[in-house]
Amino acid sequence: MTFLYFDPGLGAMIVQAVVAAAAGILLFSKNVMYKVKSFFGLVKEKKDTYDSIDIEEEDTNTDDKKN
Amino acid sequence: MTKKTDAHQASFRDPSGYMFYDGKTLRRAIKPIYFPQYNKLKESGFFKNLISNDLLIPHEETSVSSEEIILTPEEIPFITNPYEWSFEQYKHAALHTLKIQKYALSKGFILKDASAYNITFHKGKPVFIDTLSFDFYEEGTPWRAYKQFITHFFGPLVLAKYHGTEVFKMMQTHIDGIPVKLISSLLPTRTKLSSVIYPNIHLLAKMENKHSEDYKAETKIATLSKKAQENIIESLYDYIKGMTLKEASEWGNYYDKTNYDEAAFEAKKTLIKEWIKPLAPQKLIDVGGNDGTFARTVIDSVPQIIVTDIDSNAVDYNYKQLQKNKETNMLPFVCDVLQPAPGIGFNNAERNSLIERLSDYAPDVTMALALIHHITLSGNVPFEKSASFFASFSKNLIIEFPTREDSWAQSLLVRKREFINHFDFYNEAEFEKGYLQYFTLEKKETVKGTKRLLYLLKNKNHEG
Incomplete structure (x- = not known):
């Protein structure tokens, strides 16, 4: 076990299994809905200025001495 | 070995390392307990990728020894909480x-x-x-x-x-x-x-x-x-x-509600622009700057601009605008001048008070437009006290004074009802008396088409 300098909360550690299950179902159904909606051309563009969760990858195998 | 003048007050929770001041430069020391993680993060290109995606603050490796590794992160001029x-x-x-x-x-x-x-x-x-x-x-x-x-x-x-x-x-x-x-x-x-x-x-x-x-x-x-x-x-x-x-929808367009017309609005903008130009500020703060409309008149010539407002929706609107325009030199945040953020956490020092942060930041120009009547009439803060507040961090102060005849000052005064006489001090002469204790008068002009005066004041302690 790596060291820990604050209490993560035991309940919080246990609850994640349930949270993940709920999230899994939700994401799956959203995905299905998205496919259905886009089939009927109902997908709306989001206005938020923050981009997607995924990061653009460059070559990650080089070291970063410059930084 | 890097000289450590002062440990950062907020940096003690994580045993992996800590921040410290080397003179005026903020650096980060990493302790051996974190070396394996640090080396892997660095060698795998993880840091590099986060930095090139603008997700993590860039840093330079300043020194490496078996006892500690020192990093120097890019400086952040002003921390908001x-x-x-x-x-x-x-x-x-x-x-x-x-x-x-x-x-x-x-x-x-x-x-x-x-x-x-x-x-x-x-x-x-x-x-x-x-x-x-x-x-x-x-x-x-x-x-x-x-x-x-x-x-x-x-x-x-x-x-x-x-x-x-x-x-x-x-x-x-x-x-x-x-x-x-x-x-x-x-x-x-x-x-x-x-x-x-x-x-x-x-x-x-x-x-x-x-x-x-x-x-x-x-x-x-x-x-x-x-x-x-x-x-x-x-x-x-x-x-x-x-x-x-x-x-969000409640934020009515503030500038549609102003008590002066388009021409006066433009006159105010021009005046501000003219006054700021010869001062050539590096850092400017607009206190009570709403959605940044007036600060934006000088956005191309001032490298760092802070705009605060009490109204979270106005700050939100400003933030959305700067994201849309891809402006990188403006920082909006929420601030109530009558109750600025205090120092909090252990020793009341983990997160600095707004006053401390502002005086460290030391803006070259402070703007306070359409604000003094709120401070004085809504907050009951005497002129001398608000002058001392602005003097604690400002070199040059551009302050707008709506006279008693201004419709907004009028409406604030009328709301005092039977106590209206207690606010007889709200006038040009008293304002100048209070502010000239801390500042010298550089310029004074009436904004065309309004009952408002615009002052350019210079802090007495910053002369020379």
Whole structure:
């Protein structure tokens, strides 16, 4: 076990299994809905200025001495 | 060996390292306990990738020895704290944290903490500033910063959705986030039907309550697959991204409500531009600057601009505008001049008070337009006291004084009803008497077409 300098909360550690299950179902159904909606051309563009969760990858195998 | 003049007051919670001042430069020391993580993060290109994606503050390796590694991060001119953010800013800070955690997970790392203080706003965007917040991912372990993410980010955001952004100020009294139980009890019952809010808040509160007395750490922690953890992160991300504020629509266009016409508005802009130009400021702050309209008149010539306002919606509007225009030299945040953010945390020194931060920042020009009548008439602050407040951090002060004849000053005065005579001091002569104790008068002009005076004052302590 790596060291820990604050209490993560035991309940919080246990609850994640349930949270993940709920999230899994939700994401799956959203995905299905998205496919259905886009089939009927109902997908709306989001206005938020923050981009997607995924990061653009460059070559990650080089070291970063410059930084 | 780097000379350490002063340890940073906020840097003691994490044993991996600490921040310190080397003269005026802020540096980061890494202790040997964190060397394995640091080397792996560096050699795998993880840091490099986060930095090139503008997610993590860039740093340089200053020195390496077997006792410590010293990093020098890029300087951030002004740190804002979570209780000073608008809704959209808070939202982006949360999304930023999740984005980094998802990426870290894909590279075999985790964010070991998810404190809102690990994010600040720099160059118009949120940026992660705690370079040592990463650790190795151990297969099958749940995210240990999960609860912190809920108490620092998700909880406050959901509360703001139902109760307004005033809720963010609760972060001032709870430096480690709003307790889950409290968040749960403050939310309307119908949130128990939400498939995201129920498990992440109500169920979490229940579980935390149930297991709070497990002193011997006997209960076995269930394993959680990487995919399951990704699901948690993604569902939180989707939910937060879609959040909007009810009160957002209430922000009527302030400048449509001004008591002067378009020509006067332009005259004020021109005057400000003319006065600022010869001062050639590097740093400018507009206190009570609404959505940044007046600060934007000089945005091309001033490298750093701060715009504060008491109205979270105006700050939000400003933040959206600067994201849209891709402006990198403006920093908006929420600030009530009558009650600026105090120093909080251990020794009252973990997070600096606004006054301390402002005097460290030392702006070359301070603007206070359409503000003094609020400070004086709504806040009952005598001229001498508000003058001393501005003098504590300003070199040059551009201040607008709506005279008694101005319709807004009138309306504030009328509301005093039978006490109106107590405010006879609200006049040009008394204003000048108060302010000229701390400042010298450089320029004074009436804004064309209005009952307002514009002053350019110079701080007596900054002459020479």
